[in-house]
Amino acid sequence: MNPLLVVDDITKKFGGFLAVDGVSLSVDAGEIHAVIGPNGAGKSTLFKLLTGVYTPTRGTVEVSGTAVTGMRPHGVARAGLVQVFQTSSIFPRLTVEESVATSLLATSGMSMSLRRRDWVRLRDEVASLLGDVGLLDEARSIAAALSHGDQRALEVAVALGCRPSVLLLDEPTAGMSPFETERMVALIKTLREVRGVTIVLSEHDMDVVFGLSDRVTVMHHGQVLRVGSPVEVANDEQVIAVYLGGERV
Amino acid sequence: MTVPWGGELAEEPVGDNSRGHSAAESEWVSPRGRRQQIAWLIVLVVLLLLGGRTLGVTNVEILIDSMQFAVFACATNLVIGYGGLVSFGQAVFYGIGAYTIGLTWMHMRLDFWIAFGAAPIVAGIAALLVGLIVLRTRGLYFALLTLAFAQLCYTVTLLQTGFTNGSTGIFGSLIPSLLVNPRNAYYFVFGISAVALLAMWFVIRSPFGLTLKAIRENRGRAEAIGINVFRHQLAAFVISGFFCGLAGGLFVIYDNATYPHLLDWITSGFPVFMLVIGGMALFLGPALGALVYTVAYTEISQRTQQWELIFGIVLVIVALFAPEGLGGLVAARTGRRRSWHALLRVARDRYDVLRGDRV
Numbered sequence: 001m002n003p004l005l006v007v008d009d010i011t012k013k014f015g016g017f018l019a020v021d022g023v024s025l026s027v028d029a030g031e032i033h034a035v036i037g038p039n040g041a042g043k044s045t046l047f048k049l050l051t052g053v054y055t056p057t058r059g060t061v062e063v064s065g066t067a068v069t070g071m072r073p074h075g076v077a078r079a080g081l082v083q084v085f086q087t088s089s090i091f092p093r094l095t096v097e098e099s100v101a102t103s104l105l106a107t108s109g110m111s112m113s114l115r116r117r118d119w120v121r122l123r124d125e126v127a128s129l130l131g132d133v134g135l136l137d138e139a140r141s142i143a144a145a146l147s148h149g150d151q152r153a154l155e156v157a158v159a160l161g162c163r164p165s166v167l168l169l170d171e172p173t174a175g176m177s178p179f180e181t182e183r184m185v186a187l188i189k190t191l192r193e194v195r196g197v198t199i200v201l202s203e204h205d206m207d208v209v210f211g212l213s214d215r216v217t218v219m220h221h222g223q224v225l226r227v228g229s230p231v232e233v234a235n236d237e238q239v240i241a242v243y244l245g246g247e248r249v
Numbered sequence: 250m251t252v253p254w255g256g257e258l259a260e261e262p263v264g265d266n267s268r269g270h271s272a273a274e275s276e277w278v279s280p281r282g283r284r285q286q287i288a289w290l291i292v293l294v295v296l297l298l299l300g301g302r303t304l305g306v307t308n309v310e311i312l313i314d315s316m317q318f319a320v321f322a323c324a325t326n327l328v329i330g331y332g333g334l335v336s337f338g339q340a341v342f343y344g345i346g347a348y349t350i351g352l353t354w355m356h357m358r359l360d361f362w363i364a365f366g367a368a369p370i371v372a373g374i375a376a377l378l379v380g381l382i383v384l385r386t387r388g389l390y391f392a393l394l395t396l397a398f399a400q401l402c403y404t405v406t407l408l409q410t411g412f413t414n415g416s417t418g419i420f421g422s423l424i425p426s427l428l429v430n431p432r433n434a435y436y437f438v439f440g441i442s443a444v445a446l447l448a449m450w451f452v453i454r455s456p457f458g459l460t461l462k463a464i465r466e467n468r469g470r471a472e473a474i475g476i477n478v479f480r481h482q483l484a485a486f487v488i489s490g491f492f493c494g495l496a497g498g499l500f501v502i503y504d505n506a507t508y509p510h511l512l513d514w515i516t517s518g519f520p521v522f523m524l525v526i527g528g529m530a531l532f533l534g535p536a537l538g539a540l541v542y543t544v545a546y547t548e549i550s551q552r553t554q555q556w557e558l559i560f561g562i563v564l565v566i567v568a569l570f571a572p573e574g575l576g577g578l579v580a581a582r583t584g585r586r587r588s589w590h591a592l593l594r595v596a597r598d599r600y601d602v603l604r605g606d607r608v
């Protein structure tokens with residue numbers, strides 16, 4: 001299989017501090033790829049480098065054969081690489097359906113349209129996305145009034161509105177109750193099976209990582225420590241030493 | 250920099266605030282609420298149509314003044330309320346609209362109707378040029394740059410005496426005799442204002458308007474889902490400039506004159522004041538603010554020199570006790586309920602953005 005996302009030697013320096021240091025990564029179509037590592041390892045920075053929020057100091061990013069290095073975030077999103085941020089990031093005063101319509105409009109190139117029916121026409125697609133993430137009953141609620149778990153689900157729906165080929169989820173289950181976590185895991189599985197989306201996620205909950213991912217990249221101090229299957233990674237001496245603090249998983 | 254989700258939000262009672270608060274803060278209105286609003290609007294339009302015949306000339310002129318200000322304030326609200334871009338310089342485009350008529354009359358004796366039609370276009374082009382520069386900045390810098398542009402244009406207008414008549418302004422019979430009659434002017438200004446407000450309403454309700462609000466709500470997220478923020482904000486700025494220029498043209502009909510102070514920072518402050526008083530969440534809030542302002546100004550300035558002081562006090566009271574303005578109070582009665590939980594969340598979001606936790 002051809003890799004869908006290819007990252008080569010990506011590097012970010014904040015002042016003199018190397019937050020991400022020569023990371024290379026390749027993700028196949030249909031894969032669920034987890035990026036793990038202790039707090040401060042550089043996972044969020046890596047994701048923001050991939051989607052153009054930060055400009056890399058060095059290195060390249062390619063999605064479906066298109067170089068997106070140095071593009072503005074909106075350009076990267078159009079190329080099919082879309083991120084859900086670690087900190088909840090909603091449109092507080094838009095309704096749930098409006099939020100999803102916004103990304104659908106941007107993706108279909110109708111965000112400058114002055115005809116209301118261009119967005120009324122999208123209602124079915126909005127409803128289908130909300131159905132996927134379990135928010136159909138909340139279509140008319142304002143985003144700010146949703147529970148934390150629902151807000152995260154909404155963010156996924158909004159990202160899906162971009163019809164991404166690769167979806168980056170930065171700590172999608174952080175701060176969630178066990179019930180909400182289970183729902184998110186089920187959702188991520190559905191996304192791959194039903195929509196065929198390739199997913200890269202960062203995660204600190206090892207049960208989630210093991211339950212979901214095909215391959216795992218372990219980061220430490222901005223560098224890649226190990227890449228492999230969940231089992232390989234969990235049994236790696238180095239990984240156990242630096243990341244798991246000596247504990248077995 | 251990033252605060253992990255766990256801490257502050259884990260303490261939140263989850264569940265009880267997640268349902269039933271539909272559309273408290275959004276512009277979404279229930280069908281019943283919408284019907285009520287339309288009913289009120291019809292009453293208002295009928296009253297205004299009758300008013301042109303039955304009211305005294307003084308009141309007719311106050312209403313003409315209110316209507317041109319309503320267009321100015323709603324146009325400014327496109328940028329401030331819907332775009333989230335606090336511009337203190339919209340008077341530039343208002344003034345350019347008025348001076349398009351004034352200058353073409355003074356130098357060329359151009360036909361009024363052509364000049365009136367050109368006014369919003371010239372203002373829109375000016376907005377494009379200004380926007381290309383000021384929209385490269387954000388927040389306070391944006392506010393200060395728009396202010397600087399306004400003062401620059403004001404000073405140029407004031408000092409180019411040969412071309413603009415300087416501080417004297419341009420007087421004469423700028424408008425056709427038909428419009429000199431206040432009642433004719435009233436119906437003309439009413440018609441143009443109504444069409445302008447309706448057009449802006451369609452802009453707000455369109456995919457473009459929705460995208461603009463999304464950018465206001467969360468710029469980083471909007472970019473991340475593929476929205477070209479600059480292009481949308483520039484378009485909003487141009488549309489706003491267009492309608493500000495139209496309002497400036499309507500001002501000429503009201504006053505049969507143009508002055509440099511139409512471009513100064515005090516004039517830029519008028520629509521800001523109006524949209525704070527009237528409320529920017531409701532589409533017609535700024536128009537309501539324009540009416541309240543014009544009537545209050547007429548009444549107060551006859552009695553005391555201190556009207557600015559009084560407006561200042563009113564502004565503070567509104568900001569403290571009715572932050573959504575009078576329009577917000579009206580909206581609360583027409584099918585929209587406020588959710589304190591939602592408001593708290595919005596406030597916390599804003600706080601996070603200010604602290605820099607949000608992308």
Ligand SMILES: Nc1ncnc2c1ncn2[C@@H]1O[C@H](COP(=O)(O)OP(=O)(O)O)[C@@H](O)[C@H]1O
Pocket residue numbers: 014019037038039040041042043044045046250251
């Ligand atoms: N904008 C920034 N400026 C300076 N340092 C940063 C910035 N963002 C992240 N860092 C630093 O980079 C390192 C990696 O952070 P991050 O990518 O958030 O780690 P992770 O997501 O793996 O917890 C941390 O030490 C963090 O303090």
Ligand SMILES: [Mg+2]
Pocket residue numbers: 043044045086170171251
């Ligand atoms: Mg992180």
